[in-house]
Amino acid sequence: MxxxxxxxxxxxxxxxxxxxxxxxxxTPPAASAVLHPDLxxxxxxxxxxxxxxxxxxxxxxxxxxxxxxxxxxxxxxPILHADPRTTIVLALDVSRSMRATDVLPSRFEAAREALKVFIRELPQGARIGLVTFSRAATEVVAPTTNRQRLLDSVELIGLEFGTAIGEGILTSLQALPPLEQRKDAKDPSELATIILLTDGRSISGIDPLEAARIAAEQKVRIHTIGVGRVTEGPVPGLESVYQWAAYFDEDVLKQIAAITGGKYFFVNSAGKLRETYQQLSQSFVWKVKxxxxxxxxxxxxxxxxxxxxxxxxxxxxxx
Known part of the structure; x- marks a missing residue:
């Protein structure tokens, strides 16, 4: 202080x-002292x-x-504040394979709880948006500082069919401020970040690496999180029809992060997922006001x- x-x-x-x-x-003055009969x-x-x-x-x-x-x-x-232009988009895979229980209580529930922790702990000032993707991508919440609206929206997310990682990246890019609004910053990518979580491989839409190159051109950093497993095999909690799509392409996620200057994280437990989001929340540039x-x-x-x-x-x- x-x-x-x-x-x-x-x-x-x-x-x-x-x-x-x-x-x-x-203390009464000495002159006022008297003998008192009732002790x-x-x-x-x-x-x-x-x-x-x-x-x-x-x-x-x-x-x-x-x-x-x-x-x-x-x-x-002193209070941590973000540059008011700082915008973070949380891109979440909502394919049916997220029901797998190899990450307890399930990949989806673990991801949802980790997102809530990230939203609550991120210092005030930054705008946060939410995008979900399955066979198509949807902007669920445009970037906002209203944390309660984000928390409520995370709670209402449901699962769909398919995985289109590239579409998730493009939709997230549309939610971020354009490069023209960030070009005066020392590093424009510090003001525009996508945190992408998936448990599967992209099977539709634009190629994820092509989408990553577009993001790099716009000075947008993408951190990728692969949750679950990287090899084929039986996955608890899933019907056999979804088993083939229940593992992700680690090389693609690593390349997306490398192309855009981000980081790649492999996660196989709910605790590690929370730690990953907490680590990412501390990686942004904050100012002490x-x-x-x-x-x-x-x-x-x-x-x-x-x-x-x-x-x-x-x-x-x-x-």
Missing amino acids: GFLWPSALLLLLLLPLLVFWYRRSL ATLARASEKRRDFAHHLPAVLFLLALILGIVALARPII QDEVSSIVTLGAGIFLLGSLILSQLRRQVA
Whole structure:
């Protein structure tokens, strides 16, 4: 934490004088001392004065003063922000083979939960879009900063037939800001990223490598995630008709990442999938912005002051 007006904190040096004055006001002057015949009553009165509750209004008032002085110094805290042009499109394979349970509870459920974690943990400021692809690609959510809308949409995704990775890339490209809006950046690809997850091979649409070359021309980076397995064989949780499409082409995913300057990840468990998305969330370029929090501190001071006034009034009524 820092302060825009740190010199205001010098006012805190006056607080010990205020505490001294308060404690002195509780001690009656020597001239007022008298002999008291009822010693039991005197003892009870002394205990009452020593009771912490008796001093609570003053303590709350002191805390209000401290927070008020801190607010006057205009405190600031560092918060991660993204360049407002930063856009990330999550491209998700929704083919039927994603029902396989070699990744528990299933490839699809593990991917959906990992996406939710990524959306929640990504620092504020970046826009996130969602594209799904099976035999065709669909822009489910245009890039937005509304995280709840994204989370709700992820929850509603269903599975379809087929896999068209290239179409998923092209549809994701259409959702990203054009190169003209990013060309003044040191690295335009840092402001436009696709994170593509698939568990199968492309069987329709444009060739994925051709789509990757188009993305590279537009300075768009693609990170690829292959989930499941890379070899043929029985896959739990799938009917026999889908077994042949339940493994992905690792070489193609590696090439897509290489062509666009991205990274390739192989995932075979739900935990590893979450770690992959968390790692990717930290790979973007974030700026530390100093945000002023004077209003929050002032609110705290007001709450303490109100509490002090209420307790003081209650004491007067009881007395």
